[in-house]
Amino acid sequence: MTNLFPVLLNLDYKKVVIVGGGHVAYQKLMALLPTKANIIVVSPEVQDSIVPLLEKPNITWRQKVFEPKDLDDASLIFAATNSEAINDAVEEATQHWQLLSRADAQSRIDFINPAVVRRGDFVVAVSTSGASPSLTRKIKKELEVQFDESYAQYVDFLKQARDIVKSAITDREERKTVLQQLLDSRLHEWIQQGNIERCHQYLQQLLSGEKTS
Numbered sequence: 001m002t003n004l005f006p007v008l009l010n011l012d013y014k015k016v017v018i019v020g021g022g023h024v025a026y027q028k029l030m031a032l033l034p035t036k037a038n039i040i041v042v043s044p045e046v047q048d049s050i051v052p053l054l055e056k057p058n059i060t061w062r063q064k065v066f067e068p069k070d071l072d073d074a075s076l077i078f079a080a081t082n083s084e085a086i087n088d089a090v091e092e093a094t095q096h097w098q099l100l101s102r103a104d105a106q107s108r109i110d111f112i113n114p115a116v117v118r119r120g121d122f123v124v125a126v127s128t129s130g131a132s133p134s135l136t137r138k139i140k141k142e143l144e145v146q147f148d149e150s151y152a153q154y155v156d157f158l159k160q161a162r163d164i165v166k167s168a169i170t171d172r173e174e175r176k177t178v179l180q181q182l183l184d185s186r187l188h189e190w191i192q193q194g195n196i197e198r199c200h201q202y203l204q205q206l207l208s209g210e211k212t213s
C-alpha cells in the first residue's frame with residue numbers, strides 16, 4: 001500500500017456525502033458525529049440504526065439511487081454501497097479536488113478511516129493502512145481501557161495550564177521546563193481521584209518557584 005499521510009481534518013460546515021445506507025455508512029456517520037460537517041446520505045434505503053441519526057439538523061437523507069450531481073460541492077465522499085459498480089460510478093464522478101474513501105478499498109484511495117478513541121481534545125487514531133481492520137479494532141479496544149474517560153479532564157487541565165504558563169513565563173527555556181513538570185504522573189492521578197484543586201495548587205507552586213511536593 002501507499003504510505004498514507006495521517007492528519008486530523010476540521011470538517012465543520014464542509015459538505016460530506018455518504019453513498020450507501022448500510023453498516024459501513026452507519027460506522028462513518030458515527031465517526032462524523034462529533035464534527036459539524038453537513039452530511040448527506042444518498043441511498044434508497046437506510047438500515048434501522050441510521051434512522052435516529054437523521055433527526056440531527058446537519059444530517060440529510062436523499063432517499064434515491066446515486067447520481068453524479070449528488071457529489072456537487074462535497075469536500076469528502078464515502079462510496080459505501082455493497083455494489084462495486086456503484087462505487088466505481090461514485091469514483092468516476094469524483095472531481096480531482098474531492099477526497100474519496102471507498103469502503104471496498106478498490107481503485108482510487110484518497111483516504112482511509114482509522115479507528116478513533118476520543119477523550120475530549122485527546123484523540124488516538126489507529127490504522128493498519130488497510131492491512132487488517134479487525135486488528136485495528138482490537139487495538140482500539142485496548143486503547144479505550146488504557147486511556148479512560150479521565151483523559152478528557154486531564155488534557156483539558158493541561159490546556160488551561162499551558163495557556164497560563166504561556167502568559168506568565170516569557171523565557172522559552174523556563175517555560176519548557178515548567179511544561180515538562182506539568183507532566184508529573186501525579187497530576188493524572190489527582191484528576192482520577194477527582195482532586196482537580198490539587199492540580200491547580202501544583203501549577204501555582206511551579207509558577208511561584210516553590211518546591212512541588
Ligand SMILES: C[C@@]1(CC(=O)O)C2=NC(=C\c3[nH]c(c(CCC(=O)O)c3CC(=O)O)Cc3[nH]c(c(CC(=O)O)c3CCC(=O)O)/C=C3\N/C(=C\2)[C@@H](CCC(=O)O)[C@]3(C)CC(=O)O)/[C@H]1CCC(=O)O
Nearest residue numbers: 027103104105112113114115127128129130132133134136
Ligand atoms: C477502523 C474502521 C473505521 C471505520 O470503518 O470507520 C475501519 N474498519 C473497521 C472495522 C472493520 N472493517 C471490516 C471488519 C470485518 C473484519 C475484516 O474483514 O477484517 C471490521 C471489524 C469490525 O467491524 O469489527 C471489514 C472491511 N474493512 C475494509 C474492507 C474492504 C477491504 O479491505 O477489502 C473490509 C472487508 C469487507 C468484506 O470482506 O466484504 C476496509 C477498510 N476498513 C477501514 C476502517 C479502512 C482501513 C482501516 C485500517 O487501516 O486498519 C478501510 C481500508 C477503508 C475504510 O473504510 O476507510 C472500523 C473499526 C470500527 C471501530 O472503530 O470500532
Ligand SMILES: NC(=O)c1ccc[n+]([C@@H]2O[C@H](COP(=O)([O-])OP(=O)(O)OC[C@H]3O[C@@H](n4cnc5c(N)ncnc54)[C@H](O)[C@@H]3O)[C@@H](O)[C@H]2O)c1
Nearest residue numbers: 020021022023024025042043045065066081082086103104
Ligand atoms: N470499510 C469497512 O469497514 C467495511 C466493512 C464491511 C464491509 N465493507 C465493504 O463495504 C461494502 C458495504 O458494506 P455494508 O455492510 O455497509 O453493506 P450493506 O448491504 O449493509 O449496505 C449497502 C447499502 O448500499 C445502498 N445502495 C445500494 N445501491 C445503491 C445505489 N445505487 N445508490 C445508493 N445507495 C445504494 C443500499 O441501499 C444499502 O443501504 C461491502 O460490500 C464491503 O465491500 C467495508
